Amino acid sequence: MNLLSIDRLPENLRHAIALRELAPEQILFRQGDSASAFFIVEAGRFRIARYVPEGRSLTLQIAKAGDSFAEITLFSDVYAYTATAEIASRIIIYPKRELLAALHQHSDLLEDFMTRLIRKNLSLITQLQLKNIRAAHRRVLQYLYFLADAENVDAVSFDRPLNQIAIDLGLSPATFSRALTRLEQEGRIVREQNLIRLQNSSIA
Amino acid sequence: MNLLSIDRLPENLRHAIALRELAPEQILFRQGDSASAFFIVEAGRFRIARYVPEGRSLTLQIAKAGDSFAEITLFSDVYAYTATAEIASRIIIYPKRELLAALHQHSDLLEDFMTRLIRKNLSLITQLQLKNIRAAHRRVLQYLYFLADAENVDAVSFDRPLNQIAIDLGLSPATFSRALTRLEQEGRIVREQNLIRLQNSSIA
DNA sequence: CGCATAGTTGACTACGCTCAACCCTGGTGG
């Protein structure tokens, strides 16, 4: 049993969860807001980002259907980041109190929750690793490999504007564009519309 | 009850844990090794780092007394990173099997474990945020603020070579040094031996 | 048809890296 199999959740929790619809660019919660719930995306797409006075914003996660965020809610009183619906979306809301109770009583739910935490951890490590690669074209190539690897395919198609992806990768749109053309010239990728085909899928 | 209060752990787990001493630069486990245990530092200092073919190594964590690592062990078969003792150290070893059992039966242990996971999460986010600051001197200043904040003081003293810290921050030693002198010239910090005093502790 | 947004390309700038020389400290051995 996992948190998404809603109809099989323990009764207390099942009655406590709620759904909410969000319009494009609508904000679900802001960094600093008092943290009252944990969330799983049912449909649409959310951007989880941190905004700091110094420096630009930092995208921590792009959450799509089935992905969760705000695990920290259970152990902290405020959100550490901001969640925005990038497109029209629907979200499942698990209130903190009832979720905590359910986790304590149902170890299979707990396992699901911890697995999500670990996954998030690994994803953050992946991001750090990416940003540790200085050369723009190498970073982009590695990013493409990660994406392809995750879905076990040899081509990647983007559902978000390239400009946005560039920023998330820590590159300016201009540099990102140049990196892509360079990778294509080097024969590492082939571009067809917004589809990118990887040539030597071996992550060198 | 937390994982560190060894004499109060459930019996099964208490009998399963072990201690180990490591010499400077000795490796505890390597990325790719089969994951068999979770660890908490009792004394000394460990560097948790990821090594990748492309790009330089990436320091994920500096674990000191009381800090834990390899939580991922419980949900994965191999270590995703390498753990090295930077100095002579002593480590507590919690075997996977017995730890898992204990977590399932003792919800206070579990809470401790999850709290550690969340903390790790936040620490990774902090690192991402740091590396998101391009200007070397700003990044260094923010790093100093984080350190001072964590210990609730207005001065930071380093127990590791500056060169190593520079690398962990994603800077060359030269650039790091220049950043420090610049911060001092700007009046943001004052250096006294290996102690750094922060001037305007408000994180602007 | 025109506007807005996304993407590409060019010219210039800025900043971090590299490499190298130099300094300073502590430890060792004569």
Add this chain to the structure above:
DNA sequence: CCACCAGGGTTGAGCGTAGTCAACTATGCG
């Protein structure tokens, strides 16, 4: 007690590359 050495830290010169700004193109929508 001093000479030497090794490692860590600082400083300088030159280079490479990502960012910025701006112009231009392409696409989609009113």
